[in-house]
Amino acid sequence: MKSVIIAFFLSLFGFTSMAQVADKMKKHSGETLEVKVIKVGETAVSYKYPGEDAEQTIGKYAIAEITYGASGRKETISEKIVVSEEGDWEKVVIISDASEVVGLKKGEEVKGKTAGLISYNTAGSADKKATRRLMQAAAEMGAPFILMTSDKSDGFGVKQSMKKGITYSYK
Numbered sequence: 001m002k003s004v005i006i007a008f009f010l011s012l013f014g015f016t017s018m019a020q021v022a023d024k025m026k027k028h029s030g031e032t033l034e035v036k037v038i039k040v041g042e043t044a045v046s047y048k049y050p051g052e053d054a055e056q057t058i059g060k061y062a063i064a065e066i067t068y069g070a071s072g073r074k075e076t077i078s079e080k081i082v083v084s085e086e087g088d089w090e091k092v093v094i095i096s097d098a099s100e101v102v103g104l105k106k107g108e109e110v111k112g113k114t115a116g117l118i119s120y121n122t123a124g125s126a127d128k129k130a131t132r133r134l135m136q137a138a139a140e141m142g143a144p145f146i147l148m149t150s151d152k153s154d155g156f157g158v159k160q161s162m163k164k165g166i167t168y169s170y171k
Contacts, residue, residue: 021069022050027103028064028080029171037066043100045077061093061145062103062170080170081144089132089139094146094165101147107167110137110146114161127153130161143167 022034025047035047035056044057045066063077083091095101112134114126138146146165153161 023047023069024067025058026064026067027062027170028078029062031171037068040066040075040077043097044102057099058103059100061095061100083139083142083144085142086136086140089136092135092138092144092146094131094135094148095168096148098147101145101168103171104145104168105171107141107143107169109149110134110141110143110165110167112137112163126161130163134163134165138165138167141167143169145169 023037025033025035025037025045027033033047035049038046038048038055040060044059045063046055046057048055060078061081064080065074065076067074081091081093082088112130112132114129114133134146138144145168147168148163148165150162150164152163
């Protein structure tokens with residue numbers, strides 16, 4: 001009878017420890033977090049640290065992959081964006097939702113605008129030029145992300161566009 005009780009508790013302990021196997025979340029910065037993944041959403045991942053009830057959130061751009069502890073299945077979350085020079089400006093991602101940059105390192109402000117009072121731009125071309133200049137400024141700093149903070153276009157017959165943002169990179 002004693003051996004049956006011991007076997008029962010050992011098997012119960014085995015199932016309990018299996019159920020609490022941590023998931024591994026690998027960030028693009030190289031850091032690996034051992035957590036319990038709660039939800040993989042469209043733009044963010046919710047998780048908890050072992051032994052804690054507080055739910056944390058991190059933007060998907062910061063995460064390379066998740067390895068689920070119970071099954072061992074690996075899921076690619078996002079590809080790393082490498083921007084090393086101004087010529088890589090087309091790789092820069094413009095983000096409008098601040099929750100998507102959680103887990104990334106905040107950088108400097110960048111600006112992009114089209115020139116002055118007399119302009120041969122249409123409203124559309126002025127917007128495209130300002131966006132390109134904004135992305136080039138971020139690429140020059142080696143930043144793959146811009147969180148847009150201001151996007152203005154002047155009217156009154158003047159075709160001018162001004163954009164501002166904050167750069168973000170992997171930590």
